[in-house]
Amino acid sequence: MKIKTIISQSRRDFTAEYECGWCGYTYKGRGYDDANFHQTVIPQMKCPECMKTAGNNYRALTTKYPETMIV
Numbered sequence: 001m002k003i004k005t006i007i008s009q010s011r012r013d014f015t016a017e018y019e020c021g022w023c024g025y026t027y028k029g030r031g032y033d034d035a036n037f038h039q040t041v042i043p044q045m046k047c048p049e050c051m052k053t054a055g056n057n058y059r060a061l062t063t064k065y066p067e068t069m070i071v
Contacts, residue, residue, distance in 0.1 A: 001045040001054060003061055009033065011071045012063075018045070021058070025049035033063050 004019040004026060012033040019026045025047055031037055038061050043054040065071050 001042060001047060002058065003031070003042065009064065012065070018042075020047035020050060020052070021054060022052045023047060023050040033065070035060075035063060035067055038063065 004017045
């Protein structure tokens with residue numbers, strides 16, 4: 001899965017539209033805007049439709065705020 005669009009964000013919590021890189025399936029879900037979530041959690045998310053995870057070409061987004069900043 002990958003983030004297609006961030007719909008709303010409050011501090012580091014966000015709601016986004018996720019998209020499968022394999023079959024194109026999209027759904028809305030929640031997330032947390034830190035490096036661990038973008039680099040580890042999102043690539044391991046399984047698509048509810050085809051049950052695949054992100055491929056080797058997945059490129060993580062950067063956080064909206066620096067990791068050291070308290071929001």
